[in-house]
Amino acid sequence: MTSIEPTAAPETDICCAGADCELLPTVEADVLAETFKALADPTRVRLLRYLAESDAGTACACHLPDALGISQPTLSFHMRKLHDAGLVARDKRGRWVHWTVRPEALAGIKTFLDLAPRSADRCC
Amino acid sequence: MTSIEPTAAPETDICCAGADCELLPTVEADVLAETFKALADPTRVRLLRYLAESDAGTACACHLPDALGISQPTLSFHMRKLHDAGLVARDKRGRWVHWTVRPEALAGIKTFLDLAPRSADRCC
DNA sequence: CCTTCGTATCGACATTCATCTATGCATGAT
DNA sequence: ATCATGCATAGATGAATGTCGATACGAAGG
Numbered sequence: 001m002t003s004i005e006p007t008a009a010p011e012t013d014i015c016c017a018g019a020d021c022e023l024l025p026t027v028e029a030d031v032l033a034e035t036f037k038a039l040a041d042p043t044r045v046r047l048l049r050y051l052a053e054s055d056a057g058t059a060c061a062c063h064l065p066d067a068l069g070i071s072q073p074t075l076s077f078h079m080r081k082l083h084d085a086g087l088v089a090r091d092k093r094g095r096w097v098h099w100t101v102r103p104e105a106l107a108g109i110k111t112f113l114d115l116a117p118r119s120a121d122r123c124c
Numbered sequence: 125m126t127s128i129e130p131t132a133a134p135e136t137d138i139c140c141a142g143a144d145c146e147l148l149p150t151v152e153a154d155v156l157a158e159t160f161k162a163l164a165d166p167t168r169v170r171l172l173r174y175l176a177e178s179d180a181g182t183a184c185a186c187h188l189p190d191a192l193g194i195s196q197p198t199l200s201f202h203m204r205k206l207h208d209a210g211l212v213a214r215d216k217r218g219r220w221v222h223w224t225v226r227p228e229a230l231a232g233i234k235t236f237l238d239l240a241p242r243s244a245d246r247c248c
Numbered sequence: 249c250c251t252t253c254g255t256a257t258c259g260a261c262a263t264t265c266a267t268c269t270a271t272g273c274a275t276g277a278t
Numbered sequence: 279a280t281c282a283t284g285c286a287t288a289g290a291t292g293a294a295t296g297t298c299g300a301t302a303c304g305a306a307g308g
Contacts, residue, residue, distance in 0.1 A: 023191055024173045029166035036164040041266080042153035045160070045236070049148045052239035062284080067147055074267055076286055095275050095284050103239050112169070113234055115176035115227050165296080186254075198297055200256055219254050219305055
C-alpha cells in the first residue's frame with residue numbers, strides 16, 4: 001500500500017488522534033479556582049480544620065492569633081478570604097465573632113475532584 | 125452566690141469555653157496547601173479536566189496552547205506546576221510529551237475536605 | 249551533519265498575596 | 279458619657295505568581 005488516496009488520511013501525522021474534548025468553560029474554571037485559592041494557604045487549612053473540629057463546627061477566633069503565631073489583622077485577613085469564598089459563616093455575638101464552617105461550599109470542588117470521565121457526555 | 129472560692133472559676137470570662145483543639149501540624153497543613161495551590165488557577169483546572177476527559181486520562185499537549193489561548197511556555201509552566209504537585213505524570217513519546225492525570229494524588233485533600241470532626245480523636 | 253519541530257528554561261514585567269503596624273469602629277462595661 | 283476591648287480596614291512591603299518573547303535542548307528526518 002504505497003499510494004493510497006491522498007484525501008484518505010491527511011491528518012494522520014498529528015501526534016494524538018481525537019482527544020480534543022470540549023474544554024471546561026472559563027466561568028466554571030474560575031469558580032472552581034476561586035475555591036481552591038481560598039484553600040491554598042496553610043494557615044487557612046488549619047483554620048478550617050480547627051472550625052471543623054470545634055463543637056457544631058463553630059468557634060470564636062479569640063485564641064487563634066496566639067495559637068497560630070499570627071497577628072490579629074492577619075487572622076482577620078484569612079477569615080475574610082474564607083468568608084468571601086463562602087467556606088465559613090460569620091456570626092457576631094456581642095463583641096465576639098463566631099465562625100462556622102460551611103461544608104456545602106465544598107460541593108463544587110468535590111465533584112470536580114472526582115476526575116472521572118463524563119459518562120454519557122463524552123465529546124470524542 | 126456573691127463570694128465563691130476565687131480559684132473556682134478564674135477563666136469563665138473567656139468568650140468561648142473549650143474548643144481549643146489541637147491544631148493541624150504545620151507540615152500537614154503545608155502539604156495540603158501545596159496541592160490546593162496547584163489547583164488554584166483556572167488554566168490548570170481546565171487542563172486537569174481535559175486530561176480526565178481524554179482517553180485513559182492521557183493526552184498530548186500539542187493542541188492545548190491554541191485551545192486555551194495561552195502561549196507554549198505558559199502551558200509548560202502550568203504543566204510543571206501540576207507535575208510538581210504529583211497531579212500528572214509525564215511520558216515523553218518520541219518528540220511529544222503525553223500527560224496522564226493521577227487521581228491518587230488527590231486522596232489527601234479529599235480526606236481533608238470531608239470536614240467531619242475526628243470521631244474518637246476529639247480533643248476537647 | 250544539518251535542519252526541523254516540540255518542549256523546557258531564562259529574563260523581564262505586572263499583578264496578586266501574606267504579613268505587619270497603625271488606626272478606625274462598634275459594642276459592653278464602668 | 280467615657281473607657282476598654284474585639285474586630286476590621288488602610289497603608290506599606292517583600293515574596294510569590296502568571297504571562298510573555300527569546301533562547302536552549304533533544305529527538306526525527308532529510
